Amino acid sequence: MMPAAAVLPAGIEEEQLLAHLRRLSWGAADILLAYGRGEQPPYGFPKALSVDEGGEGPVSAADLAVNQWLLDGLAQAFPNAGWTLLSEETAKDQLTAGEPLDAEWLWILDPLDGTKDFLQGTGEYAVHLALVRGGEAVLGVVLLPEKEELWFGLVPEQRAWRENRAGEQQPACLSPRRALSELVLVASRNHRDQRLEQLLEALALGDSKAIGSVGGKVATILRGETDLYISLSGKSAPKDWDMAAPEAVLQAAGGAFTHADGRPLRYNTGDVRQAGCLIASHGGSHQELCQKAAAAMAEIDPGFAV
Structure with a gap:
């Protein structure tokens, strides 16, 4: 062993x-x-x-x-x-x-x-x-x-x-909501584009709220106030230091923070950009969220590496 x-x-x-x-x-x-x-x-x-x-x-x-x-x-x-x-x-x-x-x-x-x-x-x-x-x-x-x-x-x-x-x-106290139509999204105030709006429309989520800082967003999931956060890179992408600490706390709480294809986040790879479609969630609906997001992005932005 x-x-x-x-x-x-x-x-x-x-x-x-x-x-x-x-x-x-x-x-x-x-x-x-x-x-x-x-x-x-x-x-x-x-x-x-x-x-x-x-x-x-x-x-x-x-x-x-x-x-x-x-x-x-x-x-x-x-x-x-x-x-x-x-x-x-x-x-x-x-x-x-x-x-x-x-x-x-x-x-x-x-x-x-x-x-x-x-x-x-x-x-x-x-x-x-x-x-x-x-x-x-x-x-x-x-x-x-x-x-x-x-x-x-x-x-x-x-x-x-x-x-x-x-x-x-x-x-940490993650929410019990599971149906996608009931999930509460926490979104950025300053980083939104048309592709993200199309993705959110495809996911058909419930309510949403806007919070600054990735750490602040993930904290709302940890308190059970929201259920998921989506990062969709475009001309720029978040970096290792944006994601590593919030991801660690969320994973430790029993939540999930991965690429839309299920790949885990990795750090110190030689590229500090955390590019792609990244989904942080309370974990209970994570697989379904990832599958729907990956399928939607294949139509919204063909060739985009989630």
Whole structure:
């Protein structure tokens, strides 16, 4: 009998790791909330300068500050950990097209997912942290600063829960809806095209609601408020850091997040784009959703690789 694969790198204890992730996540929340309100951020980070003042505005300042906070925090807390750190902000310097990083264990971080929502003041932005091994996300953290909500997902343990700042925990609670005509879609505010509208018409779903950030969308599925989210790439596609953490939490909760042909999402493949027709759901109707979506896309956009 083959031994079970390690859940975490050698020498890393789960409770110790979760404790540091809590500290870093709530620190990131404080940084983002301060920048979003035009206040002085904590931990010595500079106040955002407007473009007129010679700066790049609050989004860039917040993004870079949280990026530094997370990378420095993980490096200082675990100086001997056998993992590599990759974030949206460092990818340009770390990655070579077509070449995966040489890392058995890889953190994929998005310090600010939902920049338009951050800038527009909707509050629907998130922070993503995912630990990946062999191309698969094994641990996910999704922070929703404005909701004071922190989601954890441990995929091998099939355990997902949310916490508030007081540490009070609630498990994920996926909805019991199963008929496609009853399913509630959570959709993007800013990324919709005609093909997606045609696909949704073919699926004949029930209600829908618009939420920013992939992490924010998946959190509505985890709370049972909605049932599915569809990402349909066009001229651009979401990246590894957009999907890895939300996918891990959803998988850990018993949901599903795959391509429309059933293929699982993979990370650190040499191509950070998560292209195709990706479906995240509570899992109960996932196979039917995938089959109908794949058939519909074959007519809507022949040759499109789902």
